[in-house]
Structure formats: structure tokens, C-alpha cells
Amino acid sequence: MRKLALNDEILLKIEKPARYIGGEVNSVMKDPAQVDIRFAMCFPDVYEIGMSHLGIQILYDMFNRREDVWCERVYSPWVDLDKILREKKIPLFALESQEPIQEFDFLGITLQYEMCYTNILQILELSQIPLHTRERGEEDPLVIGGGPCAYNPEPLAEFFDLFYIGEGETVYDTLFDVYKQCKKEGKSRLAFLECAAGIEGIYVPQFYRPSYQEDKTLASFCPVNSHAPFTVKKQVVTHLEETTYPLSPVVPYIKATQDRVVLEIQRGCIRGCRFCQAGMIYRPTRERDVETLKKYAKAMLLHTGHEEISLSSLSSSDYSKLQELVTFLMEEFQGKGVNISLPSLRIDAFSLDVMQKIQDIRKSSLTFAPEAGSQRMRNVINKGLTEDEILDGAGQAFTGGWTKVKLYFMLGLPTETEEDMREIAALSDRVARRYYEIPKEQRRGKCQITASSSFFVPKPFTPFQWAPMCTAEEYMRRASIVKQAFSEQLNRKSLKYHWHDAQVTVLEGVLARGDRKVGNVIEKAYRLGALFDSWTETFRGECWMQAFADTGVDPEFYTLRERGEDELFPWDFIDIGVQKEFLRKEWNRALAETVTPNCRIQCCGCGAARYGGGVCYEDKN
Amino acid sequence: MKTRIKFRKYGALRFIGHLDVMRYFQKLLRRAEIPVAYTSGYSPHMIMSFASPLGIGLTSDGEYFDIELKEPISSREAVRRMNAATVEGIDILSFRQIAEEKKWTGMAIVTAADYLAKWKYTDTMGYSVPGNPSFDEILSERLPAFLKQPEIFVLKQTKRSEKEVDIRPLIYRMESRKDGIFMRLAAGSVQNLKPELVMAALCRFADIPEMPDCFWWHRLELYAAADNEAAGLADAGHKFVTLEDLGREIGEGHE
Ligand code: SF4
Ligand code: SF4
Numbered sequence: 001m002r003k004l005a006l007n008d009e010i011l012l013k014i015e016k017p018a019r020y021i022g023g024e025v026n027s028v029m030k031d032p033a034q035v036d037i038r039f040a041m042c043f044p045d046v047y048e049i050g051m052s053h054l055g056i057q058i059l060y061d062m063f064n065r066r067e068d069v070w071c072e073r074v075y076s077p078w079v080d081l082d083k084i085l086r087e088k089k090i091p092l093f094a095l096e097s098q099e100p101i102q103e104f105d106f107l108g109i110t111l112q113y114e115m116c117y118t119n120i121l122q123i124l125e126l127s128q129i130p131l132h133t134r135e136r137g138e139e140d141p142l143v144i145g146g147g148p149c150a151y152n153p154e155p156l157a158e159f160f161d162l163f164y165i166g167e168g169e170t171v172y173d174t175l176f177d178v179y180k181q182c183k184k185e186g187k188s189r190l191a192f193l194e195c196a197a198g199i200e201g202i203y204v205p206q207f208y209r210p211s212y213q214e215d216k217t218l219a220s221f222c223p224v225n226s227h228a229p230f231t232v233k234k235q236v237v238t239h240l241e242e243t244t245y246p247l248s249p250v251v252p253y254i255k256a257t258q259d260r261v262v263l264e265i266q267r268g269c270i271r272g273c274r275f276c277q278a279g280m281i282y283r284p285t286r287e288r289d290v291e292t293l294k295k296y297a298k299a300m301l302l303h304t305g306h307e308e309i310s311l312s313s314l315s316s317s318d319y320s321k322l323q324e325l326v327t328f329l330m331e332e333f334q335g336k337g338v339n340i341s342l343p344s345l346r347i348d349a350f351s352l353d354v355m356q357k358i359q360d361i362r363k364s365s366l367t368f369a370p371e372a373g374s375q376r377m378r379n380v381i382n383k384g385l386t387e388d389e390i391l392d393g394a395g396q397a398f399t400g401g402w403t404k405v406k407l408y409f410m411l412g413l414p415t416e417t418e419e420d421m422r423e424i425a426a427l428s429d430r431v432a433r434r435y436y437e438i439p440k441e442q443r444r445g446k447c448q449i450t451a452s453s454s455f456f457v458p459k460p461f462t463p464f465q466w467a468p469m470c471t472a473e474e475y476m477r478r479a480s481i482v483k484q485a486f487s488e489q490l491n492r493k494s495l496k497y498h499w500h501d502a503q504v505t506v507l508e509g510v511l512a513r514g515d516r517k518v519g520n521v522i523e524k525a526y527r528l529g530a531l532f533d534s535w536t537e538t539f540r541g542e543c544w545m546q547a548f549a550d551t552g553v554d555p556e557f558y559t560l561r562e563r564g565e566d567e568l569f570p571w572d573f574i575d576i577g578v579q580k581e582f583l584r585k586e587w588n589r590a591l592a593e594t595v596t597p598n599c600r601i602q603c604c605g606c607g608a609a610r611y612g613g614g615v616c617y618e619d620k621n
Numbered sequence: 622m623k624t625r626i627k628f629r630k631y632g633a634l635r636f637i638g639h640l641d642v643m644r645y646f647q648k649l650l651r652r653a654e655i656p657v658a659y660t661s662g663y664s665p666h667m668i669m670s671f672a673s674p675l676g677i678g679l680t681s682d683g684e685y686f687d688i689e690l691k692e693p694i695s696s697r698e699a700v701r702r703m704n705a706a707t708v709e710g711i712d713i714l715s716f717r718q719i720a721e722e723k724k725w726t727g728m729a730i731v732t733a734a735d736y737l738a739k740w741k742y743t744d745t746m747g748y749s750v751p752g753n754p755s756f757d758e759i760l761s762e763r764l765p766a767f768l769k770q771p772e773i774f775v776l777k778q779t780k781r782s783e784k785e786v787d788i789r790p791l792i793y794r795m796e797s798r799k800d801g802i803f804m805r806l807a808a809g810s811v812q813n814l815k816p817e818l819v820m821a822a823l824c825r826f827a828d829i830p831e832m833p834d835c836f837w838w839h840r841l842e843l844y845a846a847a848d849n850e851a852a853g854l855a856d857a858g859h860k861f862v863t864l865e866d867l868g869r870e871i872g873e874g875h876e
Binding site: 002011017018253303304305 | 631632633634636638641644645647648650651652654657659663664665666667677678706708709710834
């Protein structure tokens with residue numbers, strides 16, 4: 001029997017011990033003596049969240065298909081176990097073997113959101129790995145980061161030995177082969193990192209040195225090791241059919257956030273909303289083959305026993321074979337105890353018909369993400385959804401029996417005026433009015449329109465990367481304007497408005513576009529007790545404020561400044577295919593309130609065509 | 622067709638709570654392609670009924686739940702498929718057809734359960750002074766006298782109040798075995814006695830003021846009341862039949 005790293009006494013004392021015992025269905029066990037590389041794959045948040053992440057399941061499966069690699073999982077211990085591990089000096093362990101991470105060759109950490117950065121330091125510290133690369137010895141695991149936040153790795157540069165920029169399916173095999181070779185030849189850690197730096201897509205931060213202008217902006221960012229290239233090229237899978245897919249994903253014992261089979265139908269998005277980082281970094285849009293997806297669906301349901309299947313992608317309505325796939329899933333699995341859950345789709349006759357068949361319309365709600373209240377603002381952000389589309393879609397749904405609508409907005413967008421803010425309430429009200437236009441005897445009581453707004457955070461590699469943010473106070477002022485406007489609406493009793501916290505937004509802004517100097521702040525905040533910052537119950541803003549004060553780093557330098565046209569950004573050494581000139585052009589078009597057509601209507605030459613596949617070449621051979 | 626599944630829970634799986642065990646079996650039955658019947662509606666689910674939920678931390682050799690099949694499958698095949706799709710920590714022991722009447726399913730029929738309070742430390746390390754009798758020796762020695770008492774009052778906590786109850790009539794059998802103390806106790810929805818309560822009472826009786834943390838709690842079997850001579854074991858005037866014995870094997874020809 002597998003021996004557990006934690007004893008009974010501990011396991012019976014902590015919340016949800018199942019987070020730490022491993023041994024789940026489809027988890028992979030190997031004989032450590034038979035593998036060359038031990039890889040610990042980490043999602044720096046609690047188990048239930050980390051287990052729901054598709055990217056990790058893809059890599060876990062892909063790595064373990066190699067006979068010479070054993071990939072295991074590790075997640076952030078919740079605060080109760082964190083305390084015990086520190087008190088009893090128990091090293092953090094991987095779920096499968098229950099052996100200390102310290103003994104692994106690699107610790108891979110996925111970077112999905114900025115507010116998990118302090119959790120990364122927790123993982124390193126509990127694993128008894130020195131926090132900074134420069135303090136690590138030959139025996140320490142190599143710490144490698146990847147995922148969307150790796151597109152600006154600089155705030156984390158001190159803590160990682162390597163970053164992987166782009167989709168994991170491309171060069172991990174090469175990296176492993178190089179590692180094995182180096183190990184065989186007895187090469188040092190440094191020598192391996194030099195070899196790795198030569199692999200396209202790999203960034204070794206210690207081989208680069210930034211220098212700064214007097215105004216604290218970046219003056220230059222250059223390699224200081226001859227093995228390191230000037231630019232690091234994002235890795236992209238050109239043809240998704242050539243990749244592996246986890247047909248037997250791990251099935252948790254406890255309910256994870258995603259307790260279902262997830263089918264990834266496409267990568268990337270054709271739309272080009274100007275605030276959206278995913279829409280840029282995953283270019284070009286690539287679809288998966290629908291016949292392959294049908295096979296995957298069957299196999300995965302059988303291998304997991306899940307009772308639900310869902311589709312995953314950005315803007316799923318744009319997947320060209322959506323109707324075929326959804327129809328297949330319904331015909332094949334309905335009546336066999338399988339629920340089909342759809343991502344939010346464009347509301348039209350097809351999606352309404354499908355939704356009617358798979359969910360209880362009295363309980364379910366329709367979702368729209370107009371992101372902004374006024375058409376002017378939607379032109380600025382290049383969100384193609386028009387008011388007519390929203391009202392028509394809602395109208396059709398109301399006639400079909402729906403009464404609940406959810407609307408998602410952003411506040412604090414560039415050029416936003418008070419008029420734009422108030423339009424959030426006005427638009428919500430117009431949706432409600434559409435409902436009350438239905439004759440009373442055909443209605444089902446009142447409608448319920450729920451609007452929520454998050455605050456806009458400018459991200460690297462978007463047209464808004466130059467944009468200033470607001471102060472936390474200003475965000476709250478804007479939210480209160482919207483709230484006030486809601487209370488003035490005709491149908492206010494059918495409207496609800498929620499908004500997010502502003503303090504977290506400001507921090508996210510600092511981390512998203514931060515440079516190397518921000519690393520000190522993260523470490524300080526962690527030392528002061530910040531952990532699980534993405535959880536409202538554990539977020540401690542005061543630790544961060546203190547950390548800024550202690551390190552002398554001014555958060556407003558990162559948030560409140562409109563960046564100059566020629567400013568060198570910390571992430572500019574990464575080449576994502578999409579060109580900086582294109583992003584700049586889009587920024588200017590935003591200011592001119594001009595819409596840019598999507599990739600299927602007209603290619604606007606963003607630069608991603610270089611990858612030789614996807615939407616850039618559809619119908620163009 | 623109604624069927625009853627008996628399983629064993631051990632190892633790391635003792636940290637999986639009852640609700641998650643239910644979820645585990647829903648998925649296991651699907652992986653094993655057992656033809657289970659579903660409810661209709663927007664979110665169809667299996668009709669499952671567990672005999673007596675096991676607490677976190679306990680292991681068991683005798684856990685049960687009942688399901689409804691939409692078409693028959695032989696016991697041998699069902700057990701084979703389920704064991705092929707399970708993980709270390711849950712083994713399927715039997716898969717039997719049971720009577721269709723509602724009164725024969727689930728929790729309602731459980732009347733007794735066997736437990737073993739297993740010694741955690743074979744060397745009783747930390748719990749005895751060399752030369753003195755060890756902990757398990759004291760308990761074993763005092764057990765006969767403990768059981769001879771006509772009444773054993775303990776304080777039972779309910780949601781609102783505490784009250785003194787006599788647990789002696791609910792202890793059907795109790796003896797010292799080489800790996801721990803065996804108990805057959807009243808269980809189910811009418812009267813239910815937790816093994817921890819009994820062992821705490823025994824410790825107090827043996828002048829050990831607080832029950833030390835030196836047991837693994839293990840359930841061995843669950844019983845229904847037997848109403849005919851053929852099935853039962855007689856214990857203090859009670860007759861019991863295991864839940865498993867209330868079902869019968871489904872043959873290859875599904876007869
Ligand atoms: S539709 Fe817009 S917001 Fe959504 S993924 Fe595409 S670019 Fe991003
Ligand atoms: S090159 Fe053209 S088609 Fe390709 S992603 Fe860029 S804009 Fe879209």
C-alpha cells in the first residue's frame with residue numbers, strides 16, 4: 001500500500017484530507033528507479049481549483065506518456081496544513097509518490113493569475129527550495145514557470161530558473177532530452193541552463209540584465225550570457241491534431257471546481273477585443289477536428305465515469321463545427337445520465353434550442369458579456385456585440401421562457417466617461433424593458449437581470465498595454481456612480497448590481513505590468529503574511545501596502561502612468577508573433593473609437609500568420 | 622432489478638467522507654459500464670441507497686449500498702468489472718440481487734454492526750511503563766467485569782441536551798482479540814451505538830481517565846434482523862443476518 005506523507009493525526013485534524021492523499025483514479029504511479037526525470041507539476045492554489053485546470057491535465061498526460069519521465073502533482077496546502085508543515089518541518093510532497101518535492105528534477109509551476117504569486121513562494125519554501133535562483137545548489141530542483149502570466153515573467157524572475165513561453169506541447173520533449181543528456185554528461189546546473197536557453201521558447205532570467213532610466217522606466221534589457229538569445233519566441237502548436245490529449249484525466253475524490261470531462265474545441269480567438277490578453281497571446285486561432293473530438297468525448301466519459309461534459313475555448317460560438325458537435329453530444333449521451341454543459345454562447349435560434357433541451361429554463365440564466373454599457377465604449381474596446389444583438393437575443397429567450405439574464409461589464413476602461421458608466425445601468429434596464437414588453441399573461445412573473453462589473457486591468461501584449469489605471473478610490477467612485485444609476489432605473493426592482501474589490505485590482509495591475517523590482521514586493525508581502533491573495537477570506541491588503549512601503553517601490557508607477565509610445569516594456573523581449581506596431585495601431589484606433597474586423601472577416605496583419613497555421617490560412621490555400 | 626453491493630474500504634481511502642464515497646461509486650459504476658437505472662429529468666442521477674455511512678478515518682470490511690439496474694448482469698461479471706475500474710482502497714466484495722420490496726433496502730433494515738478497535742501500536746510505545754501491564758493488557762483484563770455490569774450509563778450528547786443512557790443492552794457481544802477489541806453493537810436508525818462511546822466507557826471503567834489515541838477503528842460487518850431461524854446467529858436473544866446474505870448471486874444466464 002502507498003505510504004502517506006502525513007500521519008493520521010494530521011489528516012484527521014485538517015480540512016478535506018483528500019486534497020493531500022493522491023491515489024485518485026487515473027493518477028499515474030511509476031517506479032522511481034525506472035525513470036530518469038522526476039517532474040512535480042504545480043498549480044499554486046488549492047487542490048479543487050488546481051485539479052480543474054485543463055492545461056495541467058494535458059501536460060501531466062503528455063509527460064507521463066514518456067517512459068523516462070514521472071510527472072506528479074502538487075497544489076498549495078491550505079492555511080491549516082501550511083501551519084502544520086511549518087511547525088513540524090514536514091517537507092512539501094508530491095501527491096502520487098508522497099515524496100518530497102526537494103528530491104525532484106523539476107518543479108513546474110503554472111502561472112494562471114497574478115494573485116497566486118505569494119503562493120508560489122509558499123510552495124518553494126515548504127518544499128525547502130531556496131526562494132532565489134542564485135541561492136540554489138546543484139541538488140535543488142529546477143524551477144520552471146509557464147502559462148499566461150509567463151508572458152510577463154519579470155516580477156517572478158528572481159524565483160524561477162526557467163520560463164517556458166507558449167504552449168507546452170512544443171518543446172518540453174526537447175527540454176527533457178537536453179536535461180537527460182546534461183545529466184548523463186555530469187554537467188552542472190549552470191551548464192544545463194545554458195543549453196536550455198538555446199531551446200526556442202525557453203527564457204532563463206538570470207542570463208538577462210535590465211538597466212533603468214532615471215525616470216525608472218526600462219533603458220535596456222540584454223542577455224549577459226552568450227547562450228541566451230535577444231528575443232524569446234512564443235511556442236505554438238500549428239496543428240492541434242498532432243498533439244496528445246488526456247483521454248484518461250485524473251478524477252478527484254472530492255468535488256473539484258470542474259467535476260466533468262472538458263473538451264478543448266479550439267485555441268485562440270478571432271475577435272481581438274482590445275483589453276483581452278488571451279485573444280492576443282493565443283493567436284492564431286486554431287480549431288480541433290470535430291471527428292477527433294467526438295472520439296475523445298466517448299473515451300473520456302468512459303475512462304472517468306464523469307456525469308457531465310463541457311466544452312472549453314475562448315468565444316466558443318466561433319468554433320465552426322459547434323452545431324455538429326453539440327448535436328452529436330446530445331444524441332449520443334442524453335438519456336445515458338450525462339449532462340451537457342455549454343459555455344456561454346451567442347444567443348441565437350440554435351443555442352436557445354439546445355439550451356431548452358439540456359437545462360431547466362426556469363432555473364438557468366442567459367449570459368451576455370457586453371463588457372461596456374455604451375456603444376461608444378464598446379467601439380473603443382472592439383467588442384463586436386451590439387445593443388440590438390443583446391436585446392434581440394434576450395427578447396427571443398424571454399419569449400422562450402427564460403426570465404434570468406446575467407450581464408458582465410468592466411469599469412475603468414480607457415477613455416471611460418460618466419455617461420459610459422451610467423449606460424451600464426441603462427442597458428440593463430433596457431433588457432428588463434424588453435421582458436416587460438411581453439404581454440403580462442404570457443410572462444412568468446418578474447425578470448431578474450444581474451449585472452456585475454470587474455475593474456479593468458491593462459495586460460501586457462494587448463493594445464491597452466499603454467493605458468493608465470485608476471486609483472482604488474476612483475474605481476470605487478465609478479462603481480458608486482453605476483450603483484446610483486441603477487437605483488434610478490424604471491425597472492430597478494428587477495435589476496441587481498455587483499462589483500468587485502478595487503484593492504485587488506490595483507495589485508493585479510502592478511503585478512501584471514511589473515518589472516524585476518516588483519519581485520522584492522512579492523517576497524516582502526509574503527514574509528508579512530500574504531497568502532491565497534485570490535481568496536476574499538484570506539486576502540490581506542495591508543501586507544501588500546506595507547511591502548510597498550518597506551521596499552520603496554511605488555505602485556502608482558506601474559498603474560497610474562500612461563506609458564509613452566517608445567517605452568521599452570519588461571516583456572518586449574518576448575515575441576508572441578503579434579507585433580508591437582500592430583498593438584500600437586490598435587491603441588490609436590481605440591482612441592479614435594474605430595472598430596477592427598475579426599480574423600475571419602478580414603486579416604489585419606497582426607503578425608501571427610508567421611506560425612503558419614490556423615485562421616490565417618483558412619480557405620486561403 | 623434491485624442489487625446490493627458489498628465493498629471494503631481501507632488505506633488512504635479512509636480519509637474520503639461518505640458523500641465523496643457516493644460520488645466515487647457513481648463514477649465507478651459508469652466506468653465499469655454497469656447498466657444502472659437513472660432518474661429522468663434535466664440532471665438524471667442514479668438511485669443509490671447506502672446502508673450506514675462510515676465516518677472519516679474508519680476502515681471497513683463490510684460496507685453496503687443498493688442500486689437499481691435497468692437490465693441484469695451476472696454477479697461475477699459485475700464484480701470483475703468494478704474491481705478492474707476501482708482504485709487501491711476500495712474493493713468490491715459482492716454484487717447480489719435483493720428483494721424488490723422497498724422495506725428491504727438501505728438504512729431501514731440495519732440493526733447491528735461489528736467493529737474492531739484495533740491496537741495502533743503493537744509495542745504500546747509511549748503508553749506504558751516497562752514492567753507494568755500494557756494498555757491492551759489492562760483493557761482485556763477488565764473487559765469481562767465491564768460486561769458483567771447490569772447497566773452501563775454514559776453521557777450521550779444530542780443536539781440540544783445531554784442525557785445519561787444505559788448502553789449495556791445495545792452491546793450484543795464484546796471480546797478481546799489478538800489485534801484489538803471486537804464489538805457487536807446496535808446500529809441503524811432506531812438505535813445506534815458508536816464504538817468510540819463503548820471504548821471510552823471501558824477505559825473509564827479500567828481507571829484510564831481519558832481514552833488514549835491508540836486505536837484504529839474498523840467496521841467488520843452490518844446486519845439486519847433475521848426473522849427466520851435459517852439465517853441467524855443468536856446473540857443475547859437477537860438474531861442477525863448479514864446484509865449480504867439477504868441477497869443472492871446473479872448467475873451467468875441471469876436466472
Ligand atoms: S471574444 Fe474578445 S474577450 Fe472573448 S476571448 Fe475573444 S478577444 Fe477575448
Ligand atoms: S495574421 Fe491576420 S488572420 Fe492571422 S491572427 Fe493575425 S489578424 Fe488574424
